[in-house]
Amino acid sequence: MPDRRMVFYVSDGTGITAETIGHSLLTQFNGVEFSTRRIAFVDSHERVDQVIAEIKAAGERTGKRPIVVNTIVEPVLNARLFECGALMLDVFEPFIQPLEQELGVKRSHRIGHAHGLVDPVAYERRISATNYALSHDDGIDLDYHEADVILVGVSRSGKTPTCLYLALHYGVKAANYPLTPEDLERRELPVRLRPYRSKLFGLTISPERLRQIRTERRPNSRYADLETCRAEVAAAEAILRHEGIPTLSTTHSSIEEIAGKVLERLGLERVMF
Amino acid sequence: MPDRRMVFYVSDGTGITAETIGHSLLTQFNGVEFSTRRIAFVDSHERVDQVIAEIKAAGERTGKRPIVVNTIVEPVLNARLFECGALMLDVFEPFIQPLEQELGVKRSHRIGHAHGLVDPVAYERRISATNYALSHDDGIDLDYHEADVILVGVSRSGKTPTCLYLALHYGVKAANYPLTPEDLERRELPVRLRPYRSKLFGLTISPERLRQIRTERRPNSRYADLETCRAEVAAAEAILRHEGIPTLSTTHSSIEEIAGKVLERLGLERVMF
Numbered sequence: 001m002p003d004r005r006m007v008f009y010v011s012d013g014t015g016i017t018a019e020t021i022g023h024s025l026l027t028q029f030n031g032v033e034f035s036t037r038r039i040a041f042v043d044s045h046e047r048v049d050q051v052i053a054e055i056k057a058a059g060e061r062t063g064k065r066p067i068v069v070n071t072i073v074e075p076v077l078n079a080r081l082f083e084c085g086a087l088m089l090d091v092f093e094p095f096i097q098p099l100e101q102e103l104g105v106k107r108s109h110r111i112g113h114a115h116g117l118v119d120p121v122a123y124e125r126r127i128s129a130t131n132y133a134l135s136h137d138d139g140i141d142l143d144y145h146e147a148d149v150i151l152v153g154v155s156r157s158g159k160t161p162t163c164l165y166l167a168l169h170y171g172v173k174a175a176n177y178p179l180t181p182e183d184l185e186r187r188e189l190p191v192r193l194r195p196y197r198s199k200l201f202g203l204t205i206s207p208e209r210l211r212q213i214r215t216e217r218r219p220n221s222r223y224a225d226l227e228t229c230r231a232e233v234a235a236a237e238a239i240l241r242h243e244g245i246p247t248l249s250t251t252h253s254s255i256e257e258i259a260g261k262v263l264e265r266l267g268l269e270r271v272m273f
Numbered sequence: 274m275p276d277r278r279m280v281f282y283v284s285d286g287t288g289i290t291a292e293t294i295g296h297s298l299l300t301q302f303n304g305v306e307f308s309t310r311r312i313a314f315v316d317s318h319e320r321v322d323q324v325i326a327e328i329k330a331a332g333e334r335t336g337k338r339p340i341v342v343n344t345i346v347e348p349v350l351n352a353r354l355f356e357c358g359a360l361m362l363d364v365f366e367p368f369i370q371p372l373e374q375e376l377g378v379k380r381s382h383r384i385g386h387a388h389g390l391v392d393p394v395a396y397e398r399r400i401s402a403t404n405y406a407l408s409h410d411d412g413i414d415l416d417y418h419e420a421d422v423i424l425v426g427v428s429r430s431g432k433t434p435t436c437l438y439l440a441l442h443y444g445v446k447a448a449n450y451p452l453t454p455e456d457l458e459r460r461e462l463p464v465r466l467r468p469y470r471s472k473l474f475g476l477t478i479s480p481e482r483l484r485q486i487r488t489e490r491r492p493n494s495r496y497a498d499l500e501t502c503r504a505e506v507a508a509a510e511a512i513l514r515h516e517g518i519p520t521l522s523t524t525h526s527s528i529e530e531i532a533g534k535v536l537e538r539l540g541l542e543r544v545m546f
Binding site for chain 1: 376382532
């Protein structure tokens with residue numbers, strides 16, 4: 001793809017902020033094809049030299065001026081990056097001056113603080129939530145006293161990745177319980193979940209999408225059969241609806257979006273790490 | 274904390290972009306105490322009304338003008354948010370016009386695309402990498418043929434959360450192998466890891482920090498004892514050094530930073546999902 005527009009996310013830290021805002025900006029331009037590259041930890045003159053050379057070379061190779069999303073905090077290195085001749089989107093620049101004026105404080109230029117600052121309390125919360133998600137995944141441990149939320153749904157409806165995301169990013173203790181064929185046959189909420197009703201959140205999914213996901217796991221199995229998927233989803237939705245459990249379809253949602261909606265619906269006020 | 278400056282991350286999508294850039298900006302202002310709140314899925318006039326009322330109330334309660342980091346894409350709702358009277362940091366605004374000019378294309382105003390777009394191939398890659406991390410965690414499954422990377426280190430050096438982060442965010446298949454007291458006594462790379470030398474990446478940690486983390490798990494145990502931590506870390510570092518395995522200290526690093534450095538060092542060129 002030699003004629004795609006090259007976009008570089010350049011940072012003196014992890015590059016997560018540059019990539020996040022860059023990705024958000026690019027998705028607003030339909031029909032333009034981009035090729036992206038994250039260059040992290042650009043924290044010395046040598047590294048800036050390399051990056052400038054790489055960006056210039058990309059411009060020559062593609063015949064299109066590259067775009068740089070720049071979150072370098074160190075002012076000298078930040079300024080030097082402009083030598084590369086790309087369209088430079090300097091992410092923090094427009095916001096620093098209004099913030100300085102509002103707060104009456106000058107910014108400090110410490111590098112890579114956003115995702116590199118280790119707060120031992122926050123770290124412990126993330127790790128302990130991650131361990132919780134691992135030990136309460138897929139109905140392994142059914143003691144949900146400590147859970148902030150319990151995701152309920154059929155197998156492969158998106159419960160495990162959502163739990164891990166909630167743990168890693170928000171320090172939320174998220175368990176998940178898979179509705180088994182036996183649970184679904186009984187057409188009622190499993191007895192062991194009843195004491196935790198207020199923590200339950202349902203995930204559902206279209207039978208077609210479920211079939212697609214299950215086929216990746218076990219091709220040509222009864223488990224992945226469209227009829228099985230239809231019957232399981234219908235039974236699960238009936239239980240969730242009857243019990244009035246807040247439920248979200250994961251069919252067209254990313255993990256980030258599902259996690260965001262779970263927090264929102266349950267009123268779990270958490271700051272992202 | 275009634276006198277902290279309130280910061281609102283307001284979005285018509287998940288709010289992840291607003292929170293990410295907002296957090297990066299705030300960490301550049303040392304000594305100012307902030308209280309942050311993410312308000313996601315603000316996609317109707319009713320929601321905007323609620324949010325404006327909440328921001329105004331926060332300003333009155335704290336006696337300090339709130340700060341809003343605004344990533345609402347829909348132009349009418351975005352403009353309405355300015356009625357709240359806060360310092361408004363409109364995240365996309367400074368970058369859209371230069372991009373439109375460079376690309377010769379007008380932006381579209383589709384909402385919540387950045388983290389809400391479901392690409393089934395990308396989803397499958399994230400999920401299958403997550404399953405891989407779960408089944409190859411902590412030496413459970415020792416067949417590393419499919420691994421992109423294998424993290425090696427003593428127990429509680431940060432391997433599991435890093436593997437899960439790499440899987441969820443980058444679709445990287447990351448396994449982890451804990452160096453057991455037996456491995457450490459032998460003072461050499463475990464035989465089963467040798468065929469995969471090029472995929473190995475070491476995580477180390479200061480004995481003091483390790484003691485702190487292990488104490489959270491098993492207080493007053495031999496496992497958490499400072500002498501045990503010292504001996505294990507020294508032996509692990511000796512093996513990693515002797516074998517020339519790239520190694521990173523996790524003592525002062527966040528999960529994001531460790532993951533970023535692993536990708537960087539192994540030349541795993543991956544785009545964040």
